[in-house]
Amino acid sequence: MTKKILVLAGDGIGPEIVDEAVKVLNVVNDKYNLGLEYTEDTIGGAAIDKYGVPLADSTLATAKESDAVLLGAVGGPKWDTLERSIRPEKGLLKIRSELGLFANLRPAILYPQLANASSLKAEFVAGLDILIVRELTGGIYFGEPRGIRTLENGERQGYNTLPYRESEIERIARVGFEMAQLRNKKLCSVDKANVMESSQLWREIVTNMAKEYPDVELSHMYVDNAAMQLVRLPKQFDVMVTDNMFGDILSDEASMLTGSIGMLPSASLDANGKGMYEPSHGSAPDIAGKNMANPLATILSAAMMLRYTFKHAESANLIEKAVGLTLDKNLRTADIMSMGCDKVSTSEMGNAVVAELKKL
Ligand SMILES: NC(=O)C1=CN([C@@H]2O[C@H](COP(=O)(O)OP(=O)(O)OC[C@H]3O[C@@H](n4cnc5c(N)ncnc54)[C@H](O)[C@@H]3O)[C@@H](O)[C@H]2O)C=CC1
Ligand SMILES: CC(C)CC(=O)C(=O)O
Numbered sequence: 001m002t003k004k005i006l007v008l009a010g011d012g013i014g015p016e017i018v019d020e021a022v023k024v025l026n027v028v029n030d031k032y033n034l035g036l037e038y039t040e041d042t043i044g045g046a047a048i049d050k051y052g053v054p055l056a057d058s059t060l061a062t063a064k065e066s067d068a069v070l071l072g073a074v075g076g077p078k079w080d081t082l083e084r085s086i087r088p089e090k091g092l093l094k095i096r097s098e099l100g101l102f103a104n105l106r107p108a109i110l111y112p113q114l115a116n117a118s119s120l121k122a123e124f125v126a127g128l129d130i131l132i133v134r135e136l137t138g139g140i141y142f143g144e145p146r147g148i149r150t151l152e153n154g155e156r157q158g159y160n161t162l163p164y165r166e167s168e169i170e171r172i173a174r175v176g177f178e179m180a181q182l183r184n185k186k187l188c189s190v191d192k193a194n195v196m197e198s199s200q201l202w203r204e205i206v207t208n209m210a211k212e213y214p215d216v217e218l219s220h221m222y223v224d225n226a227a228m229q230l231v232r233l234p235k236q237f238d239v240m241v242t243d244n245m246f247g248d249i250l251s252d253e254a255s256m257l258t259g260s261i262g263m264l265p266s267a268s269l270d271a272n273g274k275g276m277y278e279p280s281h282g283s284a285p286d287i288a289g290k291n292m293a294n295p296l297a298t299i300l301s302a303a304m305m306l307r308y309t310f311k312h313a314e315s316a317n318l319i320e321k322a323v324g325l326t327l328d329k330n331l332r333t334a335d336i337m338s339m340g341c342d343k344v345s346t347s348e349m350g351n352a353v354v355a356e357l358k359k360l
């Protein structure tokens with residue numbers, strides 16, 4: 001049976017890193033006869049240039065007909081001055097929302113070969129394996145009302161709203177509990193319940209759900225403390241579940257424990273296993289077009305696609321193993337470079353993973 005993948009490379013380093021992930025997918029496709037079929041389209045700034053909007057209706061329709069989406073990244077200085085409603089990032093938020101991709105899984109795993117690339121000393125990060133479960137279609141990135149208004153005294157005021165419905169909290173918390181059950185059975189719910197009503201409701205609902213998961217040890221933490229604990233003692237965490245903005249920020253922070261944001265993959269899932277797979281980082285305009293971005297987060301996101309949407313754990317495991325074997329060869333893109341290693345380009349890194357994969 002064919003498996004339809006919509007490839008949306010997007011902006012900046014997007015096309016460079018997505019190319020490498022597709023190369024890697026092609027190897028497992030041939031090996032296991034997976035029937036992967038690609039359609040290419042675009043999103044973000046590239047879509048503004050092509051269609052006049054950051055996500056064309058036709059692209060969204062193709063995404064809805066596809067089994068999975070592989071996405072690079074969106075955004076860049078070229079489009080930063082556009083009116084807010086048509087900025088590249090709006091396309092990304094819209095596709096997540098329209099596809100119902102409420103559960104964003106961001107695993108922060110330290111490959112032992114990269115212990116020296118981590119921002120923390122090796123003793124703090126050795127064996128690190130945290131899963132951040134981020135709510136992706138609600139909260140302050142979507143809340144209404146929002147805008148920039150002019151007050152009576154003529155001063156302008158920017159405002160956003162952070163709403164969470166009970167059902168939105170419950171469904172993401174359930175993902176957190178279930179992921180914890182599959183792992184080390186520890187769930188830390190991160191909120192700001194000492195200040196915000198939406199967090200108070202969040203904490204109440206998560207607390208009530210704990211009864212259904214007696215095997216999971218639940219804890220709660222305020223987000224400011226969580227940010228600090230992530231760099232103090234990161235291995236205290238197993239699964240963290242949190243809202244859209246907190247998860248966005250904490251996952252970038254956690255990425256540096258693994259050596260680089262270029263190592264952090266993600267899966268954005270709906271209720272039925274359909275998903276969009278994208279690295280956790282952005283379009284990195286500062287290094288775009290230089291063939292120096294790290295493609296591993298995108299390659300590892302492709303592995304997550306095989307695991308979560310196509311239920312083919314064997315090929316996902318193989319890709320992750322090939323990444324480890326490539327790092328064993330001391331090949332490093334600039335962001336994870338350390339002494340005694342060989343610096344490689346984006347495409348050289350992708351080719352090296354392909355070469356290791358073909359040997360397995
Ligand atoms: N999912 C997405 O499409 C996201 C898009 N953005 C957009 O990307 C643009 C740039 O945003 P920034 O805040 O600079 O975040 P960014 O994640 O693009 O870059 C932050 C820093 O990390 C580096 N970096 C990121 N990915 C890398 C990789 N694969 N290999 C090596 N180094 C890497 C960049 O060079 C930069 O120094 C903005 O327009 C922003 O809105 C930001 C985050 C996520
Ligand atoms: C448009 C942003 C919400 C993208 C982002 O920073 C992310 O998803 O990590």
Ligand SMILES: [Mg+2]
Pocket residue numbers: 248249252280281
């Ligand atoms: Mg982010």
